[in-house]
Each structure stands twice: as structure tokens, then as C-alpha cells.
Amino acid sequence: MLGRMIRPTCVRCGEPLPEDAKFCPNCGFPVGSPLPEERKIVTVVFADLVGSTRLSAQIDAERYREVIATFYQAVTEELESLRGRAYNFAGDAVVGVFGIPHAHDDDAIRAVRAALAIVKRVTELGERLLVPGSLQCRVGVNTGRVAVGTEGAEAGLLYGAVVNAAARLQQAAEPGTVLAGETTWLLTKDHVHYGERQEVQAKGFDETLPAWPVLALAPRSSRRTIPFVDRRRELRLLVETFERAQEARRGHMVTLLGEPGIGKSRVVEEFLAGVPDTTKVLTGRASPFEEDVTFGPVAQILLQEIGEPPDAPPEQLEASLEELVRDCCPTERTQEIVDLLRLALGLGDESRDRRRYRVAEIRSGLLALLQGLAARGPVVMVVEDAHLAQPPLLDLVEQLVRAARTIPLFVLCVARYDLLDTRPDWGGGLGDSLNLHLEAMSLSDAIELAKEAGEGLDEDSAARIARHAGGNPFFIVETTGMLMHTDAEVASDTESLPPDLLPPTVQAIIAARIDHLPEAARDLIRKASVFAPGTFDGTSLAIVAEPDDKVLELLEDEEFLVRDE
Incomplete structure (x- = not known):
């Protein structure tokens, strides 16, 4: 059944399609278009301009039209800058959506960032447009399941x-503030500072809506501690490579690769906790949110070392940078090294000619700084989320390791497998580099982790959660946390986990992975989900879908399907 090639069929009516057809000859539906309706997890941002009715009575109608149009444009720009989209404009409100057309596991975080940016932007807008009084908006952010129409008048x-x-949360928010719903809060509470929980009396809802006021973004994610279970081999490899870099006084690099939630950051934390006190640890994280996306991690490292915030005055940043360099580098080279490193902090104007050599100059300055720091002990440089790094930064890291011939430098990159999709030769040509793949935990270790994270969870329930989590530590910890939060019970081993025991954090990761599959694979995995025990054979699968060998192979490679031996 699984071995024969299946002729493509229309996703709407199921009739066979002629080769190279652009439209179904039976129903006329465009070939390759998504199904007429699709369920998704999205985050909605509802922004409303405060006091717009009063403002319309105070200024000329044409002037009011200009204010509203500028408000629409500003909100749209903030949404789109963080991968969201303006979904609807209604009077003095804008509805934005994150998760369409493709979901990402950080959609909720991006939505909260956008909401804060919108509030700030609108305040500045009022000052620039010189409107009577102040211009403010309030924003509601909410995450949940929706059905998306994709055909005809229902498209979008x-x-x-x-x-x-989201609209009710917006109405309950104070002017100039953001109010987040429960699922949004669950998805972002490790990345955002929130105020006390509130209960919102929402028109049209039978029960009050729990909500949290957004105070600020956390300077660094304070993730929940995950018990460290059976990563001894990986930890030993990191320690041995670090010790080799010390002894050889030469640059070494390890890239820790794994799927989301597999425990990469936890392994790094455990490794760093065991390095000698004389070790200088430098940490930077690649992120699309940085002002300088390309060299953001280098800027983070420098700011940490000089102890200055990113928005410090330029002259203050430069003075602190000079003090750092003078403290550890040769005096005669201080100004030269400062001039090179200031490029990473965006200080001063770069000529067009100099911009061409920016990577080389930053690398030269960073190498000189590392050499100075290494005079006092070994140096560990951690580059987190390296799969998000721009090509020039990846080039810089490889060149830095290659050039560190007399420096006890250990570079530890942490990345998802996406890094190898865009950079298949990553680390190639470096004699002291290895890629370390972090695999799923064994069932026995996963059960042990579930019991530790579940604080007294019984053996059967722990085994049940471990099996459903597929050896992913993050999934295990989040599920046990939800179990304790809801006081629910885990059913027998022949049933699926209750829906309320699939945490939003886990749903977001899975939804994002599914959304980035080709359409045929997405369709198949959704149809296969109707089999409650999660196990089926080719005959059963053929009842709901016509599987193609290539699609099945892709889903196996992505570990959505596991073939029984």
C-alpha cells in the first residue's frame, strides 16, 4: 500500500488531477492552494486610539483623517517589523495577527514586543503631529485557536x-498600556515582566477573562530550571574540548545542535557552572530584534564587559570601551583596538570604503581583546541561537576560531538544525571543530525527569508523559508543570493526553514546525492526527488520506511519524 506512487488529487474534491494541471477539472479549485479552511494558533494584537472621538471634535476633518492614517501606518509598520501583519482597520482601531500565513514558536513574544512598540510609537506620534493634548493608545494581546478562511469572500x-x-482586553487596558490574555502570558512569562493578575468582565463571555498588564521586556529570558538528567556524555565532550583548548592554547569550537526543547541551553548552563573561576565567559545571542541584527551578539558581549546599557550616550560607551581595552591589552594598541571594536557598537560614522571591511575589522578588534583577556585565564565564548545569525557573523566566528592560534579560546555555538540547512559546511575546514547533535532522551531517563519535574508524580503517570513527550525535556517539564497547575490526572496508556495537558508553549513549537512543512505533508499529518492512539497502519491511513512515499519519508525525517521496526 505504501510502496506504490499515488496520482495527485485535488485537496478540495479529491478527484485525480491531470499532469501539470493548474486548476481541478472537476471543481475548478486552484492546484497547490491551501484547503478552504485551516485551523491555526495565532496571537492577535488589538490596538485602539484613546480619545479619538474627542480629538475629532477638536480638529479639522482633514487633519483628523491625517492623524488616523498616520496611526494606521505606524501600527502596521511596527507589526510588520516583527513578522506580524495588519489584519483589519476599523475606525480608530487596528487588529494585527501573528501566526499567519506561517506560525512560529515565538509569535506571542513578537506580538508583545510589537504592542509595547506601538504604545511608544503612538505617544511619539502625538508629539510630532502637535495634536491637542496627548495621543495614546491601549492594546490587548491574546493567543488562541482560530479557523482561517482561504477561499472566495472568506479568504483571510x-x-x-x-x-x-483581544478587543475586550484592549477595552480594559489603561491608556498607554498593554494587557495580555492567559495563553499569551503562559507563552511569554519567561521573557516579559508582568504586573498582578486581573479579572476582566468581558461583554459576550460567560466568565471573566484573566489578564496581566505588560510592564516591560525581560533583559534576558529567565527560563524555568529543568532538572539535569543523563546528558553526561555530551557534558564530558564539552569539558574535554575546553580542556584541550586550554592545554593547546589554541581556538576550539563545538556547535551543540538539537530540536527546540531538547535541552541545549540546559547542557550549556551545566557546563558553564563547572568551568574554573579563572575562566572569562562571554555570551551573545543572535536575534532578529537587535538594532544591529548582524553583529548584535558581539555588541552584547562588549556591553556586558563594559557594564553599560545599549542606550547609554555614545561618549559614555566609548569611554568605557577604552577603559576595558586599556585594562587588558597593550597600551600602545589601545586606540587602534578601540577604533575596531566601536564598529560593533555602532559608534561613529562609517565611510563606504570602511564598511566593506567591517567583518575583518571587527574580527581583528575582537581577536585582540580576546588575546588580552586570555592573559588572565581561558576564554569561553557562547553564541546562542546561532541558527538565527546572519552569514557575516557566522563567517566572523569561523575566522575567529581559525585565527586564535595562540589563545586558549573555546567557542560554543548553540543552534537548531536549521543552521545546517543554511550552512551545511558549518565548521568545515577547522581542525578543532565538531558538531554535537543532542538526541532525544531514552525512555528511562525521560521517566526520571518527569518524576523529578513532577515533584512526586507516580511511576505510571511519569511513564505516560515521557512517552508522549518523545524524549524532549522541555515538553516533559512543561507538561508536568501544566499537570500540577490544573490538578488533572493522566489517563490510561491507550488514550491521548487530555487537551488541557498540552501546554501552549509545546503547542506553539509543534504548530510552528507543522506550518513550515510542504502543503502535502501538512495535510497528511493533520489527517493522521484523527487516530487517537497515535498508531496506525497503511490501510488505516488510506481511509483518510492517499499517502505518497516521498511525503511519508519527509514526515519520518522530521520525526512527525515513526515507523515501527
Whole structure:
């Protein structure tokens, strides 16, 4: 059944399609278009301009039109800058959506960032447009399931209570503030500072809506501690490579690779906790949110070392940078090294000619700084989320390791497998580099982790959660946390986990992975999900879908399907 090639069929009516057809000859549906309706997890941002009615009575109608149009444009720009989109404009409100057309596991974080940026931008807008009084907006952010219409007049329409709930949260927010719903809070609480929980009386809802006021973004994610279970081999490899870099006084690099939640950051934390006190640890994280996306991690490292915030005055940043360099580098080279490193902090104007050599100059300055720091002990440089790094930064890291011939430098890159998709030769040509793949935990170790994280969880329930988590430590910890939070019970081993025991954090990761599959693979995995025990054979699968060998192979490679031996 699984071995024969299947002729492509229309996703709408199921009729066979002629080769190279652009439209189904039976129903006329475009070939390759998504299904007429699709369920998604999205985050809605509902922004409303405060006091717009009063403002319209105070200024000329044409002037008011200009203010509203500028408000629309500003909100749209903030949404789009963080991968969201403006979904609807209604009077003095803008509805934005994150998760369409493709979901990402950080959609909720991006939405909260956008909401804070919108509040700030609108305040500045009022000052620039010189409107009477101050211009403020309030924003509601909510995450949940929706059905998305994709055909005819319904194309792009969202169905579900998520949008209405976001509107009610917005109405309850104070002017100039952001109010987040429960699922958004669950997804972002390790990345955002929130105020005390509130209960919102929402029109049209039978129960009050729990909500949290957004105070600020956390300077660094304070993730929940995950018990360290059976990563001894990986930890030993890191320690041995670090010791070799010390002894050889030569640059070494290890790239720790794994899927989301597999425990990469936890392994790094455990390794760093065991390095000697004389070790200088430098940490930078690649992120699309940095002002300088390309060299953001280098800037983070420098700011940590000089003890200055990113928004410090340029003259203050330069003075602190000079003090750092003078403290550890040869006096006669101080100004030269400062001039090279200031490029990473965006200080001063770069000529067009100099911009061409920016990577080389930053690398030269960073190498000189590392050499100075290494005079006092070994140096560990951690580059987190390296799969998000721009090519020039990846080039810089490889060149830095290659050039560190007399420096006890250990570079530890942490990345998802996406890094190898865009950079298949990563680390190639470096004699002291290795890629370390972090695999799923064994069942026995996963059960042990579930019991530790579950604080007294019984053996059967722990085994049940461990099996469903597929050896992913993050999934295990989040599921046990939800179990304790809801006081729910885990059913027998022949049933699926209750829906309320699949935490939003885990749903977001899985939804993002599914959304980035080709359409045929997405369709198949969704149809296969109707089999409650999660196990089926080719005959059963053929009842709901017509599987193609290539699609099945892709889903196996992505570990959505596991073939029984």
C-alpha cells in the first residue's frame, strides 16, 4: 500500500488531477492552494486610539483623517517589523495577527514586543503631529485557536473568540498600556515582566477573562530550571574540548545542535557552572530584534564587559570601551583596538570604503581583546541561537576560531538544525571543530525527569508523559508543570493526553514546525492526527488520506511519524 506512487488529487474534491494541471477539472479549485479552511494558533494584537472621538471634535476633518492614517501606518509598520501583519482597520482601531500565513514558536513574544512598540510609537506620534493634548493608545494581546478562511469572500477571515477576547482586553487596558490574555502570558512569562493578575468582565463571555498588564521586556529570558538528567556524555565532550583548548592554547569550537526543547541551553548552563573561576565567559545571542541584527551578539558581549546599557550616550560607551581595552591589552594598541571594536557598537560614522571591511575589522578588534583577556585565564565564548545569525557573523566566528592560534579560546555555538540547512559546511575546514547533535532522551531517563519535574508524580503517570513527550525535556517539564497547575490526572496508556495537558508553549513549537512543512505533508499529518492512539497502519491511513512515499519519508525525517521496526 505504501510502496506504490499515488496520482495527485485535488485537496478540495479529491478527484485525480491531470499532469501539470493548474486548476481541478472537476471543481475548478486552484492546484497547490491551501484547503478552504485551516485551523491555526495565532496571537492577535488589538490596538485602539484613546480619545479619538474627542480629538475629532477638536480638529479639522482633514487633519483628523491625517492623524488616523498616520496611526494606521505606524501600527502596521511596527507589526510588520516583527513578522506580524495588519489584519483589519476599523475606525480608530487596528487588529494585527501573528501566526499567519506561517506560525512560529515565538509569535506571542513578537506580538508583545510589537504592542509595547506601538504604545511608544503612538505617544511619539502625538508629539510630532502637535495634536491637542496627548495621543495614546491601549492594546490587548491574546493567543488562541482560530479557523482561517482561504477561499472566495472568506479568504483571510478569522473565526473564533480570540479576536473578540483581544478587543475586550484592549477595552480594559489603561491608556498607554498593554494587557495580555492567559495563553499569551503562559507563552511569554519567561521573557516579559508582568504586573498582578486581573479579572476582566468581558461583554459576550460567560466568565471573566484573566489578564496581566505588560510592564516591560525581560533583559534576558529567565527560563524555568529543568532538572539535569543523563546528558553526561555530551557534558564530558564539552569539558574535554575546553580542556584541550586550554592545554593547546589554541581556538576550539563545538556547535551543540538539537530540536527546540531538547535541552541545549540546559547542557550549556551545566557546563558553564563547572568551568574554573579563572575562566572569562562571554555570551551573545543572535536575534532578529537587535538594532544591529548582524553583529548584535558581539555588541552584547562588549556591553556586558563594559557594564553599560545599549542606550547609554555614545561618549559614555566609548569611554568605557577604552577603559576595558586599556585594562587588558597593550597600551600602545589601545586606540587602534578601540577604533575596531566601536564598529560593533555602532559608534561613529562609517565611510563606504570602511564598511566593506567591517567583518575583518571587527574580527581583528575582537581577536585582540580576546588575546588580552586570555592573559588572565581561558576564554569561553557562547553564541546562542546561532541558527538565527546572519552569514557575516557566522563567517566572523569561523575566522575567529581559525585565527586564535595562540589563545586558549573555546567557542560554543548553540543552534537548531536549521543552521545546517543554511550552512551545511558549518565548521568545515577547522581542525578543532565538531558538531554535537543532542538526541532525544531514552525512555528511562525521560521517566526520571518527569518524576523529578513532577515533584512526586507516580511511576505510571511519569511513564505516560515521557512517552508522549518523545524524549524532549522541555515538553516533559512543561507538561508536568501544566499537570500540577490544573490538578488533572493522566489517563490510561491507550488514550491521548487530555487537551488541557498540552501546554501552549509545546503547542506553539509543534504548530510552528507543522506550518513550515510542504502543503502535502501538512495535510497528511493533520489527517493522521484523527487516530487517537497515535498508531496506525497503511490501510488505516488510506481511509483518510492517499499517502505518497516521498511525503511519508519527509514526515519520518522530521520525526512527525515513526515507523515501527
